[in-house]
Amino acid sequence: MRPDDLVQLRPDGLYCPPADLYIDPSGPVARAWLTHAHADHARAGSTRYFAQRDALAILQHRLGADAAITPLAYGEVTEVDGVRVSLHPAGHILGSAQVRVEYRGEVWVVTGDYKRDDDPTCAAFEVVPCDVLITEATFALPVYRWRPPQEVVDEVLAWWQHCAALGRNAVLCCYALGKAQRVLAGLLGRADRPVLLHGAMEPLVAAYRAAGVALAETAPVKERARGEKLAGELILAPPSAAGSTWMRRFGDCEVGFASGWMQVRGDRRRKAYDRGFVLSDHADWPGLLRTVAETGARRVIATHGFSDPLARYAREALGLDAEVLSAGYAGEEAE
Amino acid sequence: MNFFDLYRRLDQTQSTNDKLAALVDFFARADAREVAWAVALVLGQLPPRRISTKDLKALALRRAAVPGWLFEESHASVGDLAETIALLVEAPAPVPFDGLIADFIERELLPATDLTAALESAWDRWDAFSLFVLHKLLTGALRVGVAKGLLVRAMATAWSLPEVQVAQGIMAGWSPVAASVEALRTGAAVASAWSTPMPFQLASALEGAPDALGPLDDWQVEWKWDGIRAQWVLREGQIALWSRGEELITERFPELTHAALAAELSRAHATVVLDGEVLGWRDDRPLPFQDLQTRIGRKTLNAKVLAACPVRFLAYDLLELDGADLRALPLSERRAQLEAWVGAVHPGHPALDRSPVVAAEGWAELAALRESSRERGVEGLMVKRKTAPYLHGRRRGDWWKWKVDPLTLDAVLVYAQAGRGKRSNLFTDYTFAVLDADGALVPVAKAYSGLDQKEIETLDRWIRAHTRERFGPVRSVEPFQVFELAFEGIGPSPRHRAGVALRFPRILRWRHDKPAAEVDRLADLRARFLGGAPA
Ligand SMILES: [Zn+2]
Ligand SMILES: [Zn+2]
Numbered sequence: 095m096r097p098d099d100l101v102q103l104r105p106d107g108l109y110c111p112p113a114d115l116y117i118d119p120s121g122p123v124a125r126a127w128l129t130h131a132h133a134d135h136a137r138a139g140s141t142r143y144f145a146q147r148d149a150l151a152i153l154q155h156r157l158g159a160d161a162a163i164t165p166l167a168y169g170e171v172t173e174v175d176g177v178r179v180s181l182h183p184a185g186h187i188l189g190s191a192q193v194r195v196e197y198r199g200e201v202w203v204v205t206g207d208y209k210r211d212d213d214p215t216c217a218a219f220e221v222v223p224c225d226v227l228i229t230e231a232t233f234a235l236p237v238y239r240w241r242p243p244q245e246v247v248d249e250v251l252a253w254w255q256h257c258a259a260l261g262r263n264a265v266l267c268c269y270a271l272g273k274a275q276r277v278l279a280g281l282l283g284r285a286d287r288p289v290l291l292h293g294a295m296e297p298l299v300a301a302y303r304a305a306g307v308a309l310a311e312t313a314p315v316k317e318r319a320r321g322e323k324l325a326g327e328l329i330l331a332p333p334s335a336a337g338s339t340w341m342r343r344f345g346d347c348e349v350g351f352a353s354g355w356m357q358v359r360g361d362r363r364r365k366a367y368d369r370g371f372v373l374s375d376h377a378d379w380p381g382l383l384r385t386v387a388e389t390g391a392r393r394v395i396a397t398h399g400f401s402d403p404l405a406r407y408a409r410e411a412l413g414l415d416a417e418v419l420s421a422g423y424a425g426e427e428a429e
Numbered sequence: 430m431n432f433f434d435l436y437r438r439l440d441q442t443q444s445t446n447d448k449l450a451a452l453v454d455f456f457a458r459a460d461a462r463e464v465a466w467a468v469a470l471v472l473g474q475l476p477p478r479r480i481s482t483k484d485l486k487a488l489a490l491r492r493a494a495v496p497g498w499l500f501e502e503s504h505a506s507v508g509d510l511a512e513t514i515a516l517l518v519e520a521p522a523p524v525p526f527d528g529l530i531a532d533f534i535e536r537e538l539l540p541a542t543d544l545t546a547a548l549e550s551a552w553d554r555w556d557a558f559s560l561f562v563l564h565k566l567l568t569g570a571l572r573v574g575v576a577k578g579l580l581v582r583a584m585a586t587a588w589s590l591p592e593v594q595v596a597q598g599i600m601a602g603w604s605p606v607a608a609s610v611e612a613l614r615t616g617a618a619v620a621s622a623w624s625t626p627m628p629f630q631l632a633s634a635l636e637g638a639p640d641a642l643g644p645l646d647d648w649q650v651e652w653k654w655d656g657i658r659a660q661w662v663l664r665e666g667q668i669a670l671w672s673r674g675e676e677l678i679t680e681r682f683p684e685l686t687h688a689a690l691a692a693e694l695s696r697a698h699a700t701v702v703l704d705g706e707v708l709g710w711r712d713d714r715p716l717p718f719q720d721l722q723t724r725i726g727r728k729t730l731n732a733k734v735l736a737a738c739p740v741r742f743l744a745y746d747l748l749e750l751d752g753a754d755l756r757a758l759p760l761s762e763r764r765a766q767l768e769a770w771v772g773a774v775h776p777g778h779p780a781l782d783r784s785p786v787v788a789a790e791g792w793a794e795l796a797a798l799r800e801s802s803r804e805r806g807v808e809g810l811m812v813k814r815k816t817a818p819y820l821h822g823r824r825r826g827d828w829w830k831w832k833v834d835p836l837t838l839d840a841v842l843v844y845a846q847a848g849r850g851k852r853s854n855l856f857t858d859y860t861f862a863v864l865d866a867d868g869a870l871v872p873v874a875k876a877y878s879g880l881d882q883k884e885i886e887t888l889d890r891w892i893r894a895h896t897r898e899r900f901g902p903v904r905s906v907e908p909f910q911v912f913e914l915a916f917e918g919i920g921p922s923p924r925h926r927a928g929v930a931l932r933f934p935r936i937l938r939w940r941h942d943k944p945a946a947e948v949d950r951l952a953d954l955r956a957r958f959l960g961g962a963p964a
Contacts, residue, residue, distance in 0.1 A: 235506055236499060237503045237506070237516035237517060358506075358507050358508075359512055359561070360512075360897065360898040363440075368442055369441055402502075403502045406499075410496065
């Protein structure tokens with residue numbers, strides 16, 4: 095990046111000098127604007143946070159009840175020393191936002207994580223025209239192309255029925271914030287019994303419900319009597335539960351994983367999941383290219399995941415000014 | 430149900446039971462032509478019509494409209510070329526392949542003068558998983574992860590046949606036509622091929638003290654040779670020699686199989702089937718296995734090659750004589766008939782001999798004899814129950830191999846990594862795996878040495894051509910190449926997934942003759958070296 099850029103990379107993360115604000119900072123700062131509540135974007139310790147209001151309950155859960163968070167509506171403009179800052183739907187998870195900053199007629203957009211697919215649990219991605227786009231690139235290879243999400247939910251449902259017919263439980267591993275609720279929304283009205291939840295899922299599912307998102311009926315696993323033999327259940331669990339002793343009580347079960355990474359057979363087999371469901375909260379390759387084109391950005395800065403291929407493609411095939419936001423900045427993506 | 434459904438189900442599970450269920454389901458329900466091709470594909474008999482990976486890649490690049498560098502990035506990330514291409518060319522709204530692979534192979538693949546059209550129409554329709562399977566088929570790299578034993582069990586279960594009938598039928602040679610399925614089910618397959626070998630009986634490793642086997646008088650003891658286990662079949666005036674991997678090795682050993690020998694020996698007995706061992710032999714003792722291996726590797730067998738490693742066939746069992754199947758007889762009776770037959774043949778044809786019976790007064794004397802194994806160039810002793818019939822496969826209880834140190838095991842190569850320094854451009858650091866209780870591979874040792882430069886280079890090329898996935902500098906490869914590893918000890922190790930670790934593992938030799946499905950089992954290793962009950 096260049097010394098006079100409106101958004102710059104500092105040791106603590108993306109920084110906008112004239113407004114003195116950070117976006118998703120990695121360390122404690124005075125003013126932190128958050129794109130969403132995933133742990134690699136929302137970190138505790140900053141003096142003041144700004145975030146989309148639908149994310150408030152989840153952020154409070156994650157950052158602590160005493161964190162000072164200013165809730166904002168999508169599109170609501172905050173003026174800071176001549177810089178106009180606003181949040182716009184990113185379609186990633188509930189309350190996820192792109193950050194738009196405008197200063198002296200120049201517009202920068204930091205997408206945070208986003209996707210272009212339908213998701214009944216959050217507001218749909220909004221195309222925000224800009225001069226410079228800082229875009230995520232988690233799945234920026236042409237092998238990552240998603241199928242319609244409803245087809246994937248159909249697969250999950252068929253798998254659950256297949257397991258139930260064999261008297262087995264189906265344990266679906268997926269991230270507790272976003273993916274789990276998306277699966278539950280897809281199953282709404284289609285399950286003949288409550289979906290069982292791992293303890294880590296419960297508060298987040300409750301937060302979605304409180305925000306008015308309609309989800310399939312659920313029940314906590316821990317409320318089922320000890321020693322009760324479970325069969326034909328669908329259980330949602332965080333990936334860390336796979337292979338743990340917690341899994342023992344499900345006896346004869348198949349284990350699935352819902353993630354964009356499941357697109358690649360080797361990734362699925364290496365992790366020894368019985369079934370992989372390709373369901374991602376990130377944009378696929380066509381989604382990334384479409385976003386670059388629709389925002390009309392003349393300059394593209396790629397971050398997270400396959401940022402090198404995206405930047406090179408934007409330069410060579412699309413003729414844009416494109417670069418990678420310093421290697422090593424992005425951590426492992428929760429997906 | 431088609432082959433793709435079967436492959437998908439096999440691919441989705443790690444459990445042998447689930448794999449068996451998928452196979453049984455398939456054999457019970459699928460069209461006979463589809464079954465015929467599926468069996469051929471499981472056995473590794475792929476249709477001869479191929480496309481080179483280079484041509485496939487060129488077509489895919491055109492189709493997917495991605496720049497070459499992005500294709501390479503994608504390949505590096507996915508790891509598998511067939512899958513990379515499948516993911517790149519998949520059309521919008523694709524469907525799983527819904528026809529028969531039999532039709533695809535017979536109607537589109539085999540008659541095609543140019544595979545481009547067949548590929549492009551596949552790319553227009555089918556989903557990435559189906560395309561992945563097709564690409565593997567077309568490049569000759571399709572491997573169905575089903576061991577032959579499991580295949581046999583599934584067919585026998587689905588069609589309510591004795592396993593031995595299925596095993597024999599398959600051994601007779603498989604053609605991918607519906608008639609093969611019919612012949613197998615009626616038993617006609619076995620009768621039709623003159624050279625058909627009988628399924629081999631296999632021995633289990635003897636753990637602990639042999640006294641547990643009871644009086645030594647009940648047992649016949651032989652040396653455990655370090656050669657090629659083989660079946661020598663004389664029928665219809667011809668000789669066929671089969672390796673235990675059910676490969677026909679007749680041409681490799683003219684001394685044991687030439688036409689004049691067949692003509693002469695069939696005058697006395699029309700059919701003879703011997704179970705025994707092919708050994709390199711000089712000065713009254715076996716040559717190291719390596720010499721035999723070198724000979725097998727030679728393209729042409731000239732006088733020099735034959736003289737460098739003269740061979741003998743040492744028979745330890747007689748399975749058929751004059752059309753009569755002797756396998757149901759007790760070993761002691763088969764041995765008597767073997768002695769008579771070999772005894773008559775041997776003077777004129779010293780290369781055909783019997784494997785001698787090792788005599789001893791008791792187990793203690795036998796144990797002492799076993800200690801001389803290394804000097805004799807043998808691996809230890811074989812202990813066989815005199816009253817036992819000849820069974821197929823590994824049946825615990827009748828045949829025991831009582832091997833002497835060095836501690837060795839057979840393991841399959843699963844990961845490879847480039848070496849350091851002057852070997853940094855070659856894959857020289859290997860990880861080997863054995864089978865766990867579910868038939869899944871679990872890494873058990875890393876070894877860096879034991880191959881010569883030529884073998885290292887051969888293996889390096891093979892690794893590059895058969896890489897499945899890349900994790901940084903490490904590549905996973907198809908589990909195919911089997912090696913015998915020697916090691917100094919074994920101990921429990923909670924740090925390793927196998928729960929055991931080997932001390933100073935090294936490669937003893939490359940087992941070209943051994944299929945990956947027959948590598949050692951973790952439970953056997955634990956029982957053999959760590960004590961405790963055998964699994
Ligand atoms: Zn996220
Ligand atoms: Zn993220």
